[in-house]
Amino acid sequence: MAMTTVARTDTVARRFRRIGGRWIQRLGLLPAGVPDARGDDAALVAAGPMTEQVVVYFGSTADTVYQLEQWLPVLEQLDAAHPVLVVTADSRSARRLRELTRLRVVTVARYATFDDVLAGSDARLALYVNHHVQNFSLMRFAALTHVSLLHGDSDKVVSVSNQAKAYDFTFVAGRAAVDRLDAHLRHFDAAARCVVIGRPQAAPAPRPRRDDDPITVLYAPTWEGAQTSAAYGSLPTHGVALARAVAADPGLRLVYRPHPLTGVRSPEYGEADAAVRSVVAETGQRISAGGPLAEDFAAADVLVCDVSAVAVDWLATGRPLVLTQPGDADTPAMRGALAQAVTRLPSVGAVDAAALLRREVELDERADARREVAEYYLGDISPGSASRRFLEACEAILAGGEPPTAGAVPEQADPSRA
CATH class of the missing domain: 3.40.50.2000 (Glycogen Phosphorylase B;)
Known part of the structure; x- marks a missing residue:
């Protein structure tokens, strides 16, 4: 009798937690940075394996959508040849991204949903624009090639995070990033794991001005x-x-x-x-x-x-x-x-x-x-060159090969040590 009462109490407690969690999600009372877990899982599972070849995963909340926004133009170029699916962990992020891009955007809230949509799918490449812990919900699939893009290059300490080791490749802007990773990460072969593509977001911008202009x-x-x-x-x-x-x-x-x-x-x-x-x-x-x-x-x-x-x-x-x-x-x-x-x-x-x-x-x-x-x-900042290198690197992976890594191109000396 006592065991029955304990079991019943535990069931009621779980039910209240579940209901309470749903109301917290609906009322937007989640702590900052926590995905709302309001996903499209049922529809995705019912539809069967995904047909897109490229998955862009974004596990963060809407306040950091800027990290992915900067990559949308070149991802739309990639989508023209190889369909791209953007997967978020947060429905608010998905809503914002749908306002910014024509790419298909869905939210996956349940860990097991990836098993259903990836098994037998056409997906071959996964791209990530940050090191969010949610990335590992997708990175567990060995059939995908996992590539870190991040959302810019700098000499900040976060640019040499040990998390870089989790990806198959890291696409970087220039030789500075390769040298930085090589110098700071132990047991990481930067020459073999980094692919230098440039920054599609950076381009020459002449600005003529007259002497009397402020x-x-x-x-x-x-x-x-x-x-x-x-x-x-x-x-x-x-x-x-x-x-x-x-x-x-x-x-x-x-x-x-x-x-x-x-x-x-x-x-x-x-x-x-x-x-x-x-x-x-x-x-x-x-x-x-x-x-x-x-x-x-x-x-x-x-x-x-x-x-x-x-x-x-x-x-x-x-x-x-x-x-x-x-x-x-x-x-x-x-x-x-x-x-x-x-x-x-x-x-x-x-x-x-x-x-x-x-x-x-x-x-x-x-x-x-x-x-x-x-x-x-x-690297080369001539218009279109970085976008072309990004697309070529993705093409090589999707064709079953490997992109040319930093070790396959001539090294460039650090100007500060010249």
Whole structure:
């Protein structure tokens, strides 16, 4: 009798947890970053094995859709020859992605659903734009070739995560990424596992300007990072002083583009963001609408940013770059080739940044150094070349072969060690 009562109580408790969980999902009360698990599983299982050859997996929530958004144009090109399916773990992410792309987007909430839709399917290639722990729900399938794309290249510590070892290949922008992984990851053969494709998102962007035109300064700081070791953001140390310095100079105008995740982990960054926005509003400057990064690039004469993928992509424009310098100027990121090739701005210099920014644009004394480092980080930046290499690498895998890895192409020396 006692056992029957315990079993009945346990069943009731499970039922309440299940019902409670559903209401939490429906009311949007999940903790930040937790997928809502509202999937299309039943319909997917009923439809049988998937027909697409390429799966793009996105396990994150809607606030990080920007990580995948930047890859959508080239994925749509791939879809023209090899059907692409975008799989999310969160229905809110799927809803946002459907607004951005014509690719088919579905949500898989149950681990076992992949067994049903992949068995006997045409899928051969899986692509990932971050290292989310949810990736492993798909990475367990050995019949797929798993490729890490990430969402930009930089000298941040997260670019050399040990998680790179989990993928069959890592598609990287340039030789800098290969050398970085080779130097920092133990038991990882970067030459054999990295495929250099360039950055389809980065392209030359000439911007002719007249001497009497105001200089447009794009300030695009990164966020606080998911952990202390990845805290490269300049908002608390540089933000307000920099914004005031630029706004006070009639020959300069400011465009402020904060990172989409600013303040999600650190109240200090959220407060600094609010303070910069206040300065921008009071002085008639502009806040970016948050559209494609290329649009803000096209309208700027000089970029001020932190160690981030934004800095690397900007190199392709050929225009001046000022890199903010954290309190510890001797961090590994600041010893990288990019940081050595461009002008750096310590926090104490932010109040006088206007004169420095004018000099960067008017004299551009580091143009040759930037061109050299751009090739090292991005490879061939001629229009369309990176997209072509991406498509060719995918084609090789889908044909049952292997793409040409970094070890098969001539090495390029790190400019900072020349």
